[in-house]
Amino acid sequence: MSVDQLSSNALTKEQAYALVDAVSENDELALTVSAHENEETGEWVFEATCDSPPDLESFSELARQVLGGDVTFTVEAIDPEINWVAKSLEGLAPVIAGGFYVYGSHETGPIPDGLTPMKIDAAQAFGTGHHETTTGCLEAIETLLTERTPARMIDIGTGTGVLAIALAKRLEAVILATDIDPIAVTTTVDNAVENGVGEQIDAIEATGLDHPEIAARAPYDLVVANILAGPLTDLAPGVGGITQKGGTAILSGILNTQADGVIAAYQNAGFALKDHLKRKDWTTLVLERA
Structure with missing residues (x-):
């Protein structure tokens, strides 16, 4: 070849x-x-x-x-x-974000004390932990978990499953993980098993919110979506519809220059901005359903 x-x-x-x-x-x-x-x-x-x-x-x-x-x-x-x-895999050093330690199978060093480890390999699907959108979401999750314990969660556009796995590692609940790409769904399942949380991750192939399982499990008290600003904006009414009052949406994949537009879309959908994390050129938003 x-x-x-x-x-x-x-x-x-x-x-x-x-x-x-x-x-x-x-x-x-x-x-x-x-x-x-x-x-x-x-x-x-x-x-x-x-x-x-x-x-x-x-x-x-x-x-x-x-x-x-x-x-x-x-x-x-x-x-x-x-x-x-x-x-x-060269150059993909382990990442520490919030209280999480994300590393690849090529990493042979010891896992630092006090951190939640997640083994996520590169070149399979979106989300090795190195991009600011992923680290921003992990930091937002860390902060949220110090405030309350969500029970019904969905990770939209899960990629490698890194965010769903992070939640499963900290909580006893089952997380619904969705992606439009069947390869990402398979990768998420494999990574969940590798990280010892296979029974807590239900991964399904879905375009946006178009799947009966998503509606059946609603309303959610935590919605996580690390995709892109355009799809996030389009999904705003739907995310508002599946998020319970007082529930949280953690959104990323947003350039800082795109943040105002995404915020406005979610305010129109019934959310209030709770936190705005900026990591280099990228934004992570934490919103609460009013």
Whole structure:
């Protein structure tokens, strides 16, 4: 099989990891994806290994959607004998967010005391823990759990299942995890079992809120959705409809420049803004159903 390496440099760390997570969400674009720092320049490099030839147009369009501008990609043939899966894990150091410790199976160091560990591997679906949207959600979850104990929860656009698993690790309740991508659903199930919470995660394939199981379990006292600003805005009325009064919505995947529009949509849906976390260029919102 002929394999190419597609790369883009001169990125910030946030941009590189945003591309990693976005490409991971589409398993047809790349075999593996990774991000690493150029030690000489301090710039960050995005890399993807692809069947030849890579779909440059799709990569460019995705970069415009995620980063808000054009990105230049270069392509070169690579040695298929190299273990590119292992290479894709280089630079993905463990992440500490709130009281959670997110690490990959390649990590051999000890787990720090006092943190809740979650083993989540890269290049399977969105959510390795490295992107500011994920860390923002984990921090918001940590804060929420110091205030109250939710009982009925849904994670919309679960990706790798990292947020649902975080909740399951801390609570005894069952969490409904949904995603439009069947690969993400399978990944979530596998990760839940790997992390010892398989019986607490019910993962289903669903487009937005369009699934009878979502309606059957409503109302929820906690809704988590780390997707993108556009879909979040479209889902605002529906999220308002499935969230009980006094319930919480934790939303991310939102650029700081997009936050006001998302806030307005959820205020119209009956939510009040409780907290606004900014991590680099990205926003996490905590809203309460009035």
